[in-house]
Every structure is written in structure tokens, then in C-alpha cells.
Amino acid sequence: MAARKQTAVNTVASLEQQLAQLKAQLAKARAAQAADAGKAVAGLAKDAAKATTALKAAQSKLAAAAKKKTPGSAKQVTAAKAAVASAKKEAVAAKAKVAAAKKEAAAAKAAAKLAAAHDKAVAKAEAAVAKRLKASAKKAAAKSKVAEKKAAAKAKLAAKKSAAKAKLAAKKQAVRAKAAAKKAALKKKVADKKAAAKAKIAAKKAAAKAKIAAKKIAAKAKVAAKKPAAKKAVAKKPAAAKKAVVKKAPAKKAVVKKPAVKKAVTKKPAVKKAVAKKPAGAAPAKRGRKPKAAAPVAAA
Structure with missing residues (x-):
């Protein structure tokens, strides 16, 4: 049973260690995700800026073509208008991509921030729990120490009582032995007196x-x-x-x-x-x- 308990404790500790490693990896992954999202937003912003510049250039060409009064200017205006429309589409798409990337980056940042806050709260709660556990362990140790002192005092008192009882019993036994010895001595004395009296009477009878x-x-x-x-x-x-x-x-x-x-x-x-x-x-x-x-x- 002790071996099973030790194995279970080791498994839990191993899983906790793995969980801590996974949490660290998750935090790094979230930070990398946020950084990647920021880089993507920057790249898309550049693309959007290029699309906007191209749109402006196309608009400038259209304005220049519209100012010309030559027979071929109509074709140039039509082509410029088509280029402007295409540049507008590209600029709008680039802006949409930038907006989407910004949303993703914001979501990643928010998730990272929330995870960091959560981890911080969890760490704080775990620290509070550890503190409580430490305090409870300290109280339990103090109670155990007090209980051990009480048990030691009780054992000492019981030992004193048993020693006193043994001493009293020994005294009583000694008194009884002394009384028995006195009685035996008295009986022996009486028996000796009787024997002496009998011997004296027998001697008297024998003499008679x-x-x-x-x-x-x-x-x-x-x-x-x-x-x-x-x-x-x-x-x-x-x-x-x-x-x-x-x-x-x-x-x-x-x-x-x-x-x-x-x-x-x-x-x-x-x-x-x-x-x-x-x-x-x-x-x-x-x-x-x-x-x-x-x-x-x-x-x-």
C-alpha cells in the first residue's frame, strides 16, 4: 500500500511538471503568435500602402488623360479608368486584409493578455493555497508537537504513578514480610518454649x-x-x-x-x-x- 501511494504521488508530480512545461510552451506560442500577427499586419499595411500609391498613380494618369484633347485620349482615359478601378479593388482588398490581420493580431494579443492574466491569477491562487497549506501544516506540526508533549507528560505521569504504586506495593510487601517474619519468629519462640517445657516435663518424668x-x-x-x-x-x-x-x-x-x-x-x-x-x-x-x-x- 505504501508503494502504491508513493507511485501515485510520483505520477502526480510528473504530471504537474509536464503541465508547467506545457504552460510555458503555451505562453511562448501565444507570444510568437502575437508577434507573427503584428508582422503580418505590417506586411499587409505595406501592401495596402503600395496599392494606395498605385491607385493614386492611376488616378493621376486618368486626370492627365482626361485633360488631353487628342483623338487617342479617349482610349487613354478608358484605360486609365480601368487601371484606377483595378487599383481601387487592390487597395480595398489590401485594406480588408490589413483590417482582418489587425483583428487577428488584436485577438491574439487579447488572448495572450487574458492567458497571462489567467496564469497570473492561477499563480496567485496557487501561492495563496500553498501559503494556506504551509500555515495549516505549521499548525498541524504545532498541534502534533503539543500532542507529543502532552503524551510525553502523560507517559511521565503514568510512569511516576506506576513507580509510586510499585514502591507502595514493595513497602506493603516488606511490611507483610516483616509481620510474617515476626509471626514466624513468635510461633517459633512459642514452639521452642513448648518444646522446652515438654522436654523439661519429659526430663522430670524420666528422672522420676x-x-x-x-x-x-x-x-x-x-x-x-x-x-x-x-x-x-x-x-x-x-x-x-x-x-x-x-x-x-x-x-x-x-x-x-x-x-x-x-x-x-x-x-x-x-x-x-x-x-x-x-x-x-x-x-x-x-x-x-x-x-x-x-x-x-x-x-x-
């Missing part, structure tokens, strides 16, 4: 368990240390007591199946001590019953 286990181990060691004395006491018992103890095997199984009773027994060392301090000839042994403290010993 260890203390209880140590107590249990000490109690077991103490019980184990007291077992030889209990075994000696059992060995001194009569045979009837041994039989009674041997016959009550199901009671031992019941004691083995109930670890809770064992725990209760282990938690009460005072009872064990009381059982261990009983003499060998105790009354329950005589009745065939097993002492209560003897169950953990047998189980052990």
Missing part, C-alpha cells in the same frame, strides 16, 4: 521414672539381701510345714498370674520385713497355711 526404678532396684537388692535369712528360716521349719507349702502349688500360680499383687507386695517393704522377722515355729506353719511373705520368695 529413674528415681522410681532406682528405688525398685534398691528395694529388690534389699529383698535379695534379706532372702538368705528367709531361706534359713524356711529350712528350720518342720516337715509338716514344708508339705503344706508344697501342697499349695495352685496358690503360687495364682500369685504368678497377678503381677498387680506382686507390685503391691514390692511396694510394701514393711510387710516383707515383718514376714522375714517371724520365727521358724510360727502358728500359721503349724496349721498348714503359707505365710503371705513366703509367696514372693517362692515365686523368686
Whole structure:
């Protein structure tokens, strides 16, 4: 499309150039025509002057022939009259040609003058149009410049606004990140505190368990240390007591199946001590019953 437009503009410019050349040629042709018409009028005027001179000469001859009273003068007068008539015709024709040539020259001059006036008016109009076009182009350029300045100002303002928005968004993001970091730090601190508290509680529990286990181990060691004395006491018992103890095997199984009773027994060392301090000839042994403290010993 741009190529077509460029081609059209070049064609118009070429035609305008040709038109200007033709106008110049036309003006030269009109001037030459007027000059030729003037020359033709001058030539015809000379011819008319010659015809007039010939007419006058013929008239002079006629007058001279008319003055003569000779027998041959009549013929001379007739011939002179014929010559005068012919000269008159030639003079009239020459004058008519001069008049026609003058008319043509006047028409050519008038046409040339009119064409010159027309060309001058056209040139003036074209100059006015060019001036207007130049003024309009100048106004358009000024408007375009103003529009470009406005667009640049708008773009600058938009850039400032976008930069301000971006800065504000960055600030908000930074504030949010800072708040999130604070929250995360607070959560971590709380979690650390909870973990520390849990660890402390777990350590306390472990220490308590260890203390209880140590107590249990000490109690077991103490019980184990007291077992030889209990075994000696059992060995001194009569045979009837041994039989009674041997016959009550199901009671031992019941004691083995109930670890809770064992725990209760282990938690009460005072009872064990009381059982261990009983003499060998105790009354329950005589009745065939097993002492209560003897169950953990047998189980052990």
C-alpha cells in the first residue's frame, strides 16, 4: 500500500511538471503568435500602402488623360479608368486584409493578455493555497508537537504513578514480610518454649521414672539381701510345714498370674520385713497355711 501511494504521488508530480512545461510552451506560442500577427499586419499595411500609391498613380494618369484633347485620349482615359478601378479593388482588398490581420493580431494579443492574466491569477491562487497549506501544516506540526508533549507528560505521569504504586506495593510487601517474619519468629519462640517445657516435663518424668526404678532396684537388692535369712528360716521349719507349702502349688500360680499383687507386695517393704522377722515355729506353719511373705520368695 505504501508503494502504491508513493507511485501515485510520483505520477502526480510528473504530471504537474509536464503541465508547467506545457504552460510555458503555451505562453511562448501565444507570444510568437502575437508577434507573427503584428508582422503580418505590417506586411499587409505595406501592401495596402503600395496599392494606395498605385491607385493614386492611376488616378493621376486618368486626370492627365482626361485633360488631353487628342483623338487617342479617349482610349487613354478608358484605360486609365480601368487601371484606377483595378487599383481601387487592390487597395480595398489590401485594406480588408490589413483590417482582418489587425483583428487577428488584436485577438491574439487579447488572448495572450487574458492567458497571462489567467496564469497570473492561477499563480496567485496557487501561492495563496500553498501559503494556506504551509500555515495549516505549521499548525498541524504545532498541534502534533503539543500532542507529543502532552503524551510525553502523560507517559511521565503514568510512569511516576506506576513507580509510586510499585514502591507502595514493595513497602506493603516488606511490611507483610516483616509481620510474617515476626509471626514466624513468635510461633517459633512459642514452639521452642513448648518444646522446652515438654522436654523439661519429659526430663522430670524420666528422672522420676529413674528415681522410681532406682528405688525398685534398691528395694529388690534389699529383698535379695534379706532372702538368705528367709531361706534359713524356711529350712528350720518342720516337715509338716514344708508339705503344706508344697501342697499349695495352685496358690503360687495364682500369685504368678497377678503381677498387680506382686507390685503391691514390692511396694510394701514393711510387710516383707515383718514376714522375714517371724520365727521358724510360727502358728500359721503349724496349721498348714503359707505365710503371705513366703509367696514372693517362692515365686523368686
